[in-house]
Amino acid sequence: MVVSNSGGSTTSAEATLSVSSADGSPVISRQPTAQTVSVGAAVSFSVSATGSGTLAYQWRKDGATLSGATAATHTLAAVTTDDAGQYDVVVSTGVGSVTSSAATLTVSSTSAVATHAAAVHSAMETFLGTLSTSQQGTAQLGWALDSARRWSNLPASMVARNGVKWGDLSTVQKTAARSLITTALGDTGNALHLGMQAADEALVSTYGASSGTYGAGHSYIAALGTPSASDFWLLQLTGHHFTANLAMGGAYASPTPLFLGVEPKGSFTLSGTTWDPMQAQRSAFANLGAALTAYAGARFSKTYGDVLFGANGSGSIDGSCPRSYASVTDLGLAYSSLSSTDQALVQTAIRSYVNTQASAVAAELLSAYLSDSALASTSVGYAGTGTVTAKGNYFRIAGPRVWIEFSVQSGVIVSSDIHFHTIWRDKLADYGGKCVS
Incomplete structure (x- = not known):
């Protein structure tokens, strides 16, 4: 109580009123608050x-x-x-x-992610400004999850893609497109994209595949939703063995689902330049596989001919959302059961995918995937012999959010060899968080 008169005022000591239920069961006097x-x-x-x-x-x-x-x-x-x-x-x-x-x-989102999204928007507007009216209509699509799911690991001549085709762009337009891709993915991701284009080109120039089906020109760029510096939209970069769904301005900054595959499988030379697009991912799983063979519980009871959650839905496009991760009962070994040295190999394998992205996005995702609580609920396993050199070998890392699969398959164009299919998904952030129930 405050007591006052013309000479001033004074405040009494506080008296606490406690309210209890009649039977002594608890009563909440102050609720937790939103933050x-x-x-x-x-x-x-x-x-x-x-x-x-x-x-x-x-x-x-x-x-x-x-x-x-x-x-x-x-x-x-x-x-x-x-x-x-x-x-x-x-x-x-x-x-x-x-x-x-x-x-x-x-x-x-961190300020770095917001800054990144604004930069990608600016680069997208520059790219769109180089396109004709008809090309702009092809490049820009309204946001729809069903549209975003139109990507595949099959060549574009077999499964149509969203967006404008790389092979239809002029030199000026390709320069703007390359600037957009570099801004969106960062230098490492841009080098990966270039390497994937080179690999498809090598299938034509070195291994005799049809240029009507394979080649660097069969890459596509699309904006799903209205490009914005702050609101949600999706930049989709896709083609035969590369697809990234880069969410901007939404609840999550993420490039997933991200599909990486490659044929030829390793190092090759094209027009005097040596390429090895998936060297980081291949090496990471080769090292991890060699370590996992020492753990009896790491080997799956099943065999896998391809990734489980790639573009294997109806029509050979991405399947329906949300994905049924809980249906996969072959879980492998808990991350906590590995030695600290082998735990580091799991983290390296995760980083080999996440670090294909711009630094701001990668930092945010790694903070989620590699936190102590996330790793405590992460599992890893393999099928086959634990190598990346023979058909039938398969690896999976599964956490509360991160889901990475690496599959070794027979060659298609290079039929005497193998090639890889891999997928990185985020259980919360696929398509910017639009692929959850």
Whole structure:
């Protein structure tokens, strides 16, 4: 109470009013509150409650119990995008319990990701400005998940692609397109894209494949949704053995689903330049496979002729959303069961895919995939002999979000050899988070 007169005022000491239920079961007096933070920030949720006896707390995220979160305050030291969701707490005593209201944790994209999205938008506008009116109509599509799913690991002559065709672009247009791709993917991703185009060109010039089906010209660029510096849209880069679905301005910055395959499988020379597009991924899984053979529990009981969740839906395009990850019961070995040396090999394999992206996007995704909590729920396994040199070998890394498959298959054009099919998916962020229930 504040007591005052003409000479001034004074405030009394505080008196606490505690409200309890009639039977002593807990009553929540202060609910946890919603918060919005950036990736890497710390955040705490707190609750205040009264009740007879000792109060017990159990925090939950999206209805699932959080291990070790049994205090009145739950703190996340370094937030990742994987931490976004609904948080509540069950407060209990010996005579009853009560559940708090849910507090939403929103994890915003980092400023680096926002800056990256704005730069990609600018490069896209420049590219579109070089196109004719009819080409612009081909390059720009309205956003629809069914449209985004139109990519395949088969040549474009067999399964049609979205967007404008590389082989139909002028020199000026290709220069703007290359600038767009470099901006969107970064230098490493751009080099990968160039290498994939070169590999398809080598199938024609070195191995005699038809230029009507294979070659660098059979790559495509499309914008799904209206390109924007801040709102959601999707840049789709696709072709025979390369597809990236680069989400801009949405809930998640992600290039997934990302398909990488290559034939010829390794190093080759084209017009005096030596290429080896998937050297990083091939080496990472070769090293990981050699290590996994020492663990009896790492070998799958099944064999796999191709990746499970590639473009193997109806019409040889990407399958329906969401993907049925829970239906895969062949899980391999827990990451926690590996030695620290072999755990590092798993992380290297994950990085070999994520680091094909611009640094801002890669940093955000790696913070989610390689956090202690994510790795604690990650598994790895193989089928075959653990090598990348023979048909039938297969590898999979599966985490709470990350899903990577690497499959060794018979050659198609280079029929005496092998070639690779691989897929990187994100259970939350495929197509910018549009592929969830």
